[in-house]
Amino acid sequence: MADIPVGTRAPHSATAPHSSDDADGAAAAPDGLVAARIRAVLDGRWAHVREASRSMLDDAAFLDDPSLDLDESRRVALDQMRRLARTDWPASGFGADAGGTGDPGGAVTGIEMLAYANLSLMVKAGVQWGLFGGAVENLGTERHHREYIAPLIRLDLLGCFAMTEIGHGSDVQNLETTATFDPDTDEIIVHTPTPSAVKEYIGGAALHARMAAVFAQLITHDADGAQNDHGVHCVLVPIRDDDGGPLPGVTTADDGLKGGLRGVDNGRITFDQVRVPRTNLLNRYGDIDADGRYSSPIDSRSRRFFTMLGTLIRGRVSVGGSAGSAARVALEIAVRYAEQRRQFSVPAGDSAPGTAPDGGGPRATGEVLLMDYLQHQRRLLPLLARSYALGFAQNELVSKMHDLQVAQEPDRHEQRELESRAAGLKAAQTWHATRTIQECREACGGAGYMAENHLTGLKADSDVFTTFEGDNTVLTQLVAKELLTSYADEVSEFGAVGWMRFVAETVADTVRERTAARQIIQRILDRSDESLEEGDLADRSVQLRMFEDREEHVLETAARRLRGGAPGSDDDDPLAEFEAFNSVQDHVLRAGHVHIERVVLEAFLAGIDECPEGPARDLLEDVCTLYALHSIEADKAWFMEHGRLSTERSKAVTRHVNELCTRLRPHALTLVEAFGIPRILLNSAMLDGPGTDPVRQR
Amino acid sequence: MADIPVGTRAPHSATAPHSSDDADGAAAAPDGLVAARIRAVLDGRWAHVREASRSMLDDAAFLDDPSLDLDESRRVALDQMRRLARTDWPASGFGADAGGTGDPGGAVTGIEMLAYANLSLMVKAGVQWGLFGGAVENLGTERHHREYIAPLIRLDLLGCFAMTEIGHGSDVQNLETTATFDPDTDEIIVHTPTPSAVKEYIGGAALHARMAAVFAQLITHDADGAQNDHGVHCVLVPIRDDDGGPLPGVTTADDGLKGGLRGVDNGRITFDQVRVPRTNLLNRYGDIDADGRYSSPIDSRSRRFFTMLGTLIRGRVSVGGSAGSAARVALEIAVRYAEQRRQFSVPAGDSAPGTAPDGGGPRATGEVLLMDYLQHQRRLLPLLARSYALGFAQNELVSKMHDLQVAQEPDRHEQRELESRAAGLKAAQTWHATRTIQECREACGGAGYMAENHLTGLKADSDVFTTFEGDNTVLTQLVAKELLTSYADEVSEFGAVGWMRFVAETVADTVRERTAARQIIQRILDRSDESLEEGDLADRSVQLRMFEDREEHVLETAARRLRGGAPGSDDDDPLAEFEAFNSVQDHVLRAGHVHIERVVLEAFLAGIDECPEGPARDLLEDVCTLYALHSIEADKAWFMEHGRLSTERSKAVTRHVNELCTRLRPHALTLVEAFGIPRILLNSAMLDGPGTDPVRQR
Incomplete structure (x- = not known):
């Protein structure tokens, strides 16, 4: 909790580094104007959504109460959902033609703000309006929009998003649940064929959800009875009646206590030949007509699947x-x-505080x-x-x-x-x-x-x-895979070994992905002639080039190793192929990491570019330098190993980081103030209440 | 959860790396004999205590139930304490002359074993028998032992350890609570003079404890009324009556919910001029006689304090x-x-699992x-x-x-x-x-x-x-401080700046501290002539010397920087002194860290030395190499910066770690089996019950 050895005691009484004049924080008082400027930049395009959320969330009614038991926590979270449903915000996530107000950015920003106040509520809102509602809107068509969107916005229909199965958490393309069309009754039969196919960890499944968006392998049959598999699709399946009672063939179970998120009622769902009308298939990317014929605008089953997933990115x-x-x-x-x-005390008074004449306690x-x-x-x-x-x-x-x-x-x-x-x-x-x-x-x-x-x-x-x-x-591996294959269309079809082969066969350059900040970046690079190997580490263009150069090198060498490791394409020894892939896995993941680091740095610079010249911008520049140099410091072994940092410059990175810490220390409060976190969240016992928001007061 | 991109899918069906022959884990089955050998070595000197604990703790009665509410959790933890009190173990922590069986090593080992089963119970037992009981035994004298030890072993007396205050968590030498002798009544008056002096986070204070071992500044007065402060001492203060009711002048409060440890009833205690008999002072290191005269076997107040703390090391x-x-x-x-x-699946079958003809689910x-x-x-x-x-x-x-x-x-x-x-x-x-x-x-x-x-x-x-x-x-800083001053006696008197000065003034070598393994280490060093700069990284003596050399260098340079930064001893600018210390703080902490790394490596080698030649020992050697090389890998920037690793050798460290992971992978189960964790703890929903202990079965 403090950083001087236990029980140390220096012999002389003296002034502390911050003398009693500023004992109450004058030196550390945030600069409200600077904080306001920074907040405006950091709030970004949906600042209006953020401001509205701040006002709404500065209210005990939206907070989580950790002392509640599981049942109460869930009840309160549902009440809070109903309170949210009375605002305009839930409609923002849906297109105007589907009954919403068409502001996906605002919808996502609103979720992000909810997370300031209450993570259970954020997850529950995300499940209802983001995942369940998102599936209905993005995978369904007009008939689904008409029937379900308005009720789910209002919470007249509570839904859940039944994708994950016990046996398949990450590998969702191989889900086992089946949705089989029965032409005799014009119905789809949703079924859980094995224990590992049970839907698991589904938010809302334990208690509140009435309907599930179920991801399942869609199956039809030819006239001669031959089975056709169309890959994963989504079907709407009622799981409870209006009173929350069970429906035939649907068995739910409660996941009970989790590590946290007590307000979210996660659970399991098992389907035993549950029949729903054919029209419950969310049919935007794949439909079955009344004759049982399947059709899709996307021929490739795999590409279809990834297209569907892509719409759920929110x-x-x-x-x-x-x-x-x-x-x-x-x-x-x-x-x-x-x-x-x-x-x-440093150097510490020599009187025992208990006997301090002023009785002022340790502060004095x-x-x-x-x-x-x-x-x-x-x-x-x-x-x-x-x-x-x-x-x-x-x-x-x-x-x-x-x-x-x-x-x-x-x-x-x-x-x-x-x-x-x-x-x-x-x-x-x-x-x-x-x-x-x-x-x-x-x-x-x-x-x-x-x-x-x-x-x-x-x-x-x-x-x-x-x-x-x-x-x-x-996910990190996914990022690397896309970079290594330059987003080649074919690659979505391949597994790990498949794309390793693709990398081996196509000598595609691993292109440097553009970011929105490309012009800003170029401007910075152009105005400096510092060299990469010896340039001033505080120079932004040096930092930028170190990030870019690292990414390029890691990607290139990863590609080379994958090429070297991949057996020829006629070879068919799966074990050897897996081992070849596996031995490069850490390198591939590293490629994903360093790419993200570069993208984040460029985004920071684009953000700074939005800030008017002045103390706020200067402060952001320092913060950005700390991000860049600390990221380099964390990876300095790589930079040295690859001749990008001499040992002397490497030591200098650490000195720079220390200096930046000292320089930013007086601005720490300003920087957290700028986040604009609702004040009510800071009224905790250990803090002197920060009171009202100094930024908003201006 | 898995490490291949979401939704990848390879085109060909094929055999998995572990074919279906060993799908049920034959390849990964632990080697029970090797596990038993390793367990014997790892169990060490108190193996008998560990074995007895294993039998006792393989019992649902000792487990924590996270679904209980706070009140129930605390009640259950107290019941579990009473169950423990019926065993011989609690007496082992106390000397025979104090009513125990005199086995401190066994007592501590028993606590460590309790932590396998239930951390709330471990903490509660630690508070009662370790901290409270330890204070009575180590700081008290025969009269306290006679009166309290037997009852506290049996739980007829439930105690708590009231050291930490709201204002003083780490800096306990400057506690504010006072214990003032009143010669008129031959009593000690325990008092909380300021809000920051309230005792806080005290385990047992909220509910169960009847008596507190209170750490307070002891004060007496001369005949002429002048006040004498003797520093921190410990006084026994009843805080509740036998029925748990409040006592006059004592106010307790409940800390309520914490991040965990629901079974432990932490709370606050405030004393309002609470009077206890003079004999309630735990008087081994400082006593007051009936005339109000203070005496102590240790003159220096600071050294006395550290001696008292030292007895509480358990x-x-x-x-x-x-x-x-x-x-x-x-x-x-x-x-x-x-x-x-x-x-x-790698490379993955091309049939949707849901349609797998054998219906065997993903395993197939x-x-x-x-x-x-x-x-x-x-x-x-x-x-x-x-x-x-x-x-x-x-x-x-x-x-x-x-x-x-x-x-x-x-x-x-x-x-x-x-x-x-x-x-x-x-x-x-x-x-x-x-x-x-x-x-x-x-x-x-x-x-x-x-x-x-x-x-x-x-x-x-x-x-x-x-x-x-x-x-x-x-604590890490404390380690560094002791090393930098070679455990000089005087240093316990000094604060951060004081010992920085001491380092500056005494050109003491920072000696390499002996460990119990010194002879074993010397033997390893002697049998190799590999050089530090170019030796084989897999060579144990190279690893050892890298750890030793790093420690020496970091200590020496830290000492040099402290010397360089310390103002002359006549100088008295506390701000400058603090800043001089502060600018070296990261280096000082690093000295503590690398020292601990070296001590741990040597202990590992001493442990291996206890293991008979054979597969168990070979496995331990590999595990030790992984520890050593992974520790070097984590710090390889330092080794390169200081010319201890060329960039090529640095890259080789990472390759070695990867190879060791592959080599140890088949033994992972054996290595966890060897811990001897009670089987009941592994009966969780996500694991196929590991069943009975294969090691113990032999």
Whole structure:
């Protein structure tokens, strides 16, 4: 909790680093104007949604109460959902022709803001309006929109999203649940053929959902009885009656207690030959006519599947953004605590505090604020800088997603890039959140472990974010795969060995993916002539080129190793092929990681470019430098191994990071203020209430 | 959860890496004989205590039930305590002359074993018998032993350990609570003078404890009324009557929900001029006679304080050992899961599993076990190796502690070394547990997030271990400080700036601390002539010298920087002094870390030396190499920066680690079996019950 040895005691009384004049934080008071400027930039394109959410969420009615039991937690979460349903926000996620107001960016931004207040509520809202509603809108057609969208917006219809199965969490293309068309009754029979095909961890399945969007292998039969498999499709299946009672053939079970997210009623669903009308098939990408004939606008079963998945991207984008919000809340709590909490006198008074004549307690004895210790700055400030970087990257992602989703004819390549970006950023954001919240809990010591101070709840609730909406390792590998194959269309058909072969056979350049910031980046690169090997590390163009050069090198060498490892295409030894792939797996994952790092840095620079010249922009530049140099520091072994950093420059990176920590330390409060987290969340026992929002007051 | 991109699918059906012949784990079956041999070595000196604990704890009555509410959890934990009190174990922690059976090593080992089963119970037992009982025994004298030890062993007296205050978590020498002798009534008045002096996070204070061992500044007055402060002492203060009702002047409050440890009733205590008899002072290191005269066998107030703290070392040792146990449980769960769970077909069958003619589900489709992915091995096996390393280091620590605690005249330098070792290992073990349990949770995907599968409970309960019994950062700094001053006696008097000055003024060599393994180490070093700069990284002596050399260099350079930064001793600018110290803080902490790494490696080698030649020993050697090389890999930037690793050798370290992962992969189950975790803990929903213990069956 503090960083001077237990029980140290220096002999002389003296002034503490921050003298009593600023003992109440004058030195550390946030600069409200700078915070407001930064907030405006960080809020981005949907600032109006963020501001409306802030007002709404600064209300105890939306908070989570960790003292409630499981049943109460779920009841409260449902009440909170109904409260949300009375606002305009849920309609924003749906197109005007489907009964909504057509603002996908606003919908996702709203989810991200919900995550400031209550992660159970965020997940429940994400399941209902994002996943279930998203499936109905994006995979269904007009008849589904007409019938279901308005009721599900209003919560007259509560749904769930039944994709994951016990045996298939990540490998959803191989789900086992079947949806078999029966021409005799014009029905689809939904069935769970094996124990591993049971739908699992489905949010809403335990209690509240009345209908499930069920992902299943769609099967029809020829006139002669031959079976045709069309791959995974989505079918709407009622799972409970209006009173919540069971329906024939549907068995649900309750997953019970989880690591967190007590408000979300996850459960299992088993189908025993459950019949629904043929029209319950969400038929935008694959339909069955009354004669039992299957048709689809996309011939390739695999490409069809990935196209369907691609339309559901909003869930992944939302989870990344929400993880970012959770990390921000933890950082604001930890920074505020470190600005209040003092521990150890340096050099320390020699009188026992209990006998201090002024009775003022430790504050009067010259103890040091936690935030003044270098080690404490090292713990929190690089994470804070990374939160900024990821925030700008998230904004860029949401904006791109919005534009593609409202476009009449979205570009297919851009859609693929977007999906890859969403996958990579989801992994980066959720890993960052896990690490940041953990560090913040530890940085707040015993107080951080008390539930009333929020950090343990944030940790418990957000912990599964690295897993759901795509396991992070799987997603990182997906990013690398797309880069290594230059988003080649054919590749979506292939498994790991298949795309390894593709890389081997096509000597495609691993192109550097454009980001929205390309022009800004080019401008920065153009205005410097520092060399990569010897340039000033504080020079932005040097940092940029180090990120770019690393990505190119890792991708190229990964491609080379895959080529070298792949057996010839006539060879058919699956074990050898798997081993060849497996031996390169760490390198492939690394390619995904370093790509994401570069994309995030460029997004940060694009974000800064939106900020007017002045102290706010200067501060953001420093924060960006800390992100860049800390990222280089974390990977400096690679830079040295590959001749990109001499040992002397490598040491200089660490010195730079320390210096930046010292330089940013006075601005720590300003930087967390700029997040605009609803004040009510900071009214925890260990913090002197930060009171009203100084930024909003202006 | 798995490591191949979402939805990949390869075109050909084929055999999986582990063909159906060994689909049920034949390839991965643990070697029971090897596991038994390893267990015998890892169990160490108190193997008999471990075996007895294993039998006792393989019983649902000792488990935690996460579905209970707070009140029920606490009631159950108290019932479990009473069950423990009926065994011989609690008496082992107390000397024969104090009514115990005199086996401190056995007592601590028993706590470590409790942590396999139930961390709330472990903490509650640690508070009662370790901290409260330990204070009575070690700080009290015969009158206290006679009156309290037998009742507290039997739980007729429930106690708590009231050290931490709201304002003072780490800096306990500056506690504010006062204990003032009143000669008129021959009483001591215990008082909480300020809000920050309230005792906080005290286990047992909310509900169950009847008496508190209160740490307070002891004050007497001269005949002329002048006040004398004697520093922190411990006084026994009843806080509740026999029925649990409040006592006059004592106010307790409940800390309520925490991040975990629901069975432990932490709370606050405030004293309002509470009077207890003078004889309630635990008077071994400082006494007041009937005339109000203070006397102590130790003149220096500071040295007295550290001597008192030193006798309480058992708590810190226990927390480190318990964290080690928690990490082992998580590793066994994650390894077992990875040996059962398959995800993604490689190269994958082309038939949809749902239509597989054999109806055998995914097992029949050639899917890959998680444990076969390189990335999954990378996630789990280095942590497993580190668990082994820390386990051997813990055994060595407990053994040394035992010998010193039963010695008639413990060597003072050895006691200091022991305290430092305990501090360092507590930090290493608890950070390792936090990281390992997190990684294991993520490696088990959605299943890992279900409370019934234990991982989330382990995470939540153990999370505070990095904080209590000494914040890890503070402890690491303490280790460095002791090394930098060669355990100089004077130094215990100094604060951070004071010891920085001491380092500056005394050109003491930072000696290489002996470990118990010194002779074994020398033998290994002697039998190799590999050079440090170019030697074979797989050579044990090369690894050893890299660890030693790193420690020496970091210590020497830290000392040099402290010398360079320290203002002259006549200088008295506290701000400059603090800043000089602060700018070196990261370097100082690094010195603590690398010292601990070296000590742990040597302990591992000493452990291996106890193992007879054969497959068990060979396996341990490989595990040790993985620990050593992974530790070097994690720090390879430093080795390169300081000319200890060429870039080529640095790359070779990573290749070695990958190769070791592949080599150890078939032994993963054997290695977790060897931990001897009670089987009942592995009966979780996501695991096929591992059934009875194959090792014990032999």
